[in-house]
Amino acid sequence: MTNQREIRTEMAANVWQIAVNTGQVVSRGEELMVLESMKMEIPVVAPCDGTVVSITVESGTTLAQGDLLLTLEES
């Protein structure tokens, strides 16, 4: 039984850096990407162990609050 987790942005922001690739196995707490909002870098970390299923944004994408960043398959 697998569970897909959608990772969304809490705030309007720009994507600064993406630290993972599709298919990559990540651990809980690992940095997935860094967003930039209001002159601050905001790390997005994995909420659980899992595998990156898809990445919906690229570096430089402008995001509205709640936009989908990536999908993880929980392991």
Next chain:
Amino acid sequence: MFSRVLVANRGEIARRVIRTLRSMGITSVAVYSEADASLPFVQEADEAYLIGPASPSQSYLDTTKLLAFVADQRIDAVHPGYGFLSENFRFAQAVSDAGATWIGPAPATIEAMGDKINSKNLMAAAQVPVARGSHNPVSGFDDALALCREIGFPVMVKPSAGGGGIGMSVVRDEDQLRSVMTSAEARAERLFGSASILIEEFLPDARHIEVQILGTAQGEVLALGERDCSIQRRHQKLLEESPAPNLPAEVHSGLVEAAVRAGEAVDYRGVGTVEFLVSGDKFMFLEMNTRLQVEHPVTELVTGLDLVEAQILVAAGERLTVQVPEPSGHAIEVRVCAEDPVTFLPRPGSIERWEEPQGEGIRVDSGYASCTTVSPHYDPLLAKLCAWGETREQARARLVAAVDEFVVEGLTTNLPLFADLLRSEVFISGAHHTATLGSLAKARA
């Protein structure tokens, strides 16, 4: 005197500068980005021109566009506000080369104080106490470890070309140092365009106290009192007050003398701020801000001076006769920001309703209004809410009431944090220091 001044900034500080320009009978010329078209400063300037898209690099930081604008619009002086280009010595020089006056210190002064290592060495030479630590850039882990063994943990690792508390790390042991040093240089390079790192002793319970200085056109440097800015998050100030509570008289006079020596050492002209860390009866130089400070209103409230007017008069070469005023009463400022009051994370968005508090001793310097948008492209400062009182307690009580009355709907702000902080025992007693806000926010979480 100048006739057309470009306000090369946005939000509350652009509005603040426009207000003084109007009182002096000078035409204010604003530039704004696409994101800022509906903000009050655009309406209040005598003239306002769209300069580019929301991204700062294509608008407020686009020096090519701004310099062309200075020439095309017959601008005779440029006020940079704070942030953006205010401490960019190359831009200050280019403004002068274009035949306009830079409202700020000489480009050489900005350059000398802009680099933390260079400024520290200059200050040490001028007999201003400085932190123990590097006098040259630190390179790599071995170099860093040798220095840390000499000064002892904890230490602060900082980008030498940095500012605004960005990219700084407190390091408590060897393991942490190893991890911070693997990325510190690359990170400094990316954030500030220079990989130069410095390491200094870190005082965990220190207070951040700064002295406002004014260098006149005749070459005199005056100290206009101090501000306590110890309430911080991410090494950035959220509350400032003047005078500093519970500051021993000998520390106060030491700070004032050191600040004047600092200003004299770099031939300072205009308004500037010398920042110190204070622990017990010991103090050390932190950095100098060669511009108008965000928190200048607290000094204005206790001295009755208009610091923007002073900047403009000095830049115009007018003879200024300022008697250093005895501070009258007490003033406190809080920085109302679009951010979560517990996590301090940014919360850009739209303001549906905005109603500023009023009342005796209350001053609000704000950049927004009802039906405006707070863009993720700029810093989260919405307004500076200040209260003056005859005593600290009166100022605090007025500020508490004003915080409760401030209406911001549709947007998350840090007002609830101030409502708690201003009522806390630690703040009321004046025993707060640079770690206080972090502890308070943790307790709220």
